Amino acid sequence: MNRLEYLMSKYSELKFVYTGRMADFQGATIYNDHVYINENRSYQQNLQDVAEEIGHYETTVGDISGQDGLNERRQELQARRYGYMLLVDLDSLIACYKNEIKTPWELADFFECSVSYIWKAIDAYRLKYGEKFDYKGYCFNLNGGFNMKKIR
Template sequence: MTYEELIEEAVQHGLDIYEMPLKPRIKGLYSNDIIGINKSIATTIEKTCILAEEIGHHFKTSGNILDQSKIENRQQENRARSWAYEKLVPLDAFVQAHKQGIKNRYELADYLGVTEVFLDSAINRYIEKYGTHVTFGLSTIIFEPLGVLELFE
């Protein structure tokens, strides 16, 4: 999913998206149906990953969760990130990438339009959720080492 497509989807859900100058360590913010994306982020691919997480906050969090020393806030942050992972790196994408001949994580990140860091975080989240592998249709997605096994029909 491209940055522009994600913006369109967010607008359909009543969100306003603004690219604005933010402190360098702040990549994105969400509050009251408004998402701010740090204007200084260099690539559209990274902006896509940040935007997906901020949209995840719209759907999965409530209130001010900036204080990450509180466990409830960290849990809400994880729910927003999980939403973003499932949006940009859905399980069927592993199977489709396998069928397209994608051979490594770098190629997979490029194919999905996400950063390698985001892809690695998504894989780690899937490992937390499913363990080392998950069956998806006639395929088994193996997260470590990353691969897909296809069963005969």
């Protein structure tokens, strides 16, 4: 089972539908309990797009498709950050550290996403927890990159 299939199985209350009827720039969209996925995009793009739509499912209130107001833009950003942290989770980052997977390119391969997505996930953690934080016996240092070490 790849990461996209795993992610979809974790959210079995949602119905995931591949469609070719979406604009090229649009990766996915959620409407009620249906996530529509652009079948013309790569696996990697679909994985990242689905993570964001799950972020909308978990965090968004109301229709924010217009992006007209500050509240809509905040909710969009919140859903995107949720998706980053859903796909690039701290427990898996610890597993990467234990297996000496450390470079952004190795992390991207492990998480099946783009290198830029890894950096955006790291930025999301930096905004949420600060540049340095402890989690499950590991010190994460996000000052100017991604470093961690075991503290216990």
